[in-house]
Amino acid sequence: MASKPHKPFTGKHMAAILVAGFGVVMCVNFYMASRAVSGFHGTVVENSYIASQNFNDWLDKADASKAxxxxxxxxxxxxxxxxxxxxxxxxxxxxxxxxxxxxxxxxxxxxxxxxxxxxxxxxxxxxxxxxxxxxxxxxxxxxxxxxxxxxxx
The missing domain is CATH 2.60.40.10 (Immunoglobulins)
Structure with a gap:
């Protein structure tokens, strides 16, 4: 029984495995990130600096509401x-x-x-x-x- 000669594992093979592996990981990450961003609306303010200036007032109103x-x-x-x-x-x-x-x-x-x-x-x-x-x-x-x-x- 004659054995079939094996082709050597070269740098091209390794490069193809790395590119395919990272390609799959990147596709999954981009898909999951787009789903996360489109599904979360969060709290949107026009100007975060001005909103931060009102934060203590919001806390005071919340305390008064609880009281x-x-x-x-x-x-x-x-x-x-x-x-x-x-x-x-x-x-x-x-x-x-x-x-x-x-x-x-x-x-x-x-x-x-x-x-x-x-x-x-x-x-x-x-x-x-x-x-x-x-x-x-x-x-x-x-x-x-x-x-x-x-x-x-």
């Missing part, structure tokens, strides 16, 4: 309406909310709420199914309260 002691429990019913059960909130409270999709396509919605009595409020419109981040605003007697949370499914 009110108001609390809100958020649910979504079968018809996709958002229900807020508020505690410690004056009867004259006005509730609004801003919704945004946390990932994927950029989609936003605004909600207003109608009082149902006993500290319960229901959105005037249903919310599309899926994942949402909701920023709830409560205003009463010249005081403001805000909280951001995941909207329950």
């Amino acid at each position: 009110l002691g108001w609390q809100a429990h958020i649910t979504r019913d079968e018809a996709e309406y958002v229900t807020v059960t508020a505690s410690g909130v004056p009867v004259s409270a006005m509730l609004t909310a801003e919704l945004r999709r946390p990932i994927g396509e950029r989609e936003y919605a605004s909600l207003t709420f109608e009082p149902m009595g006993e500290g319960r409020y229901r959105s005037s419109e249903p919310v599309a199914q899926g994942r949402w981040t909701m920023r709830l605003f409560i205003e009463a007697d010249g005081k403001s309260w805000a909280e951001e949370s995941e909207l329950p499914r």
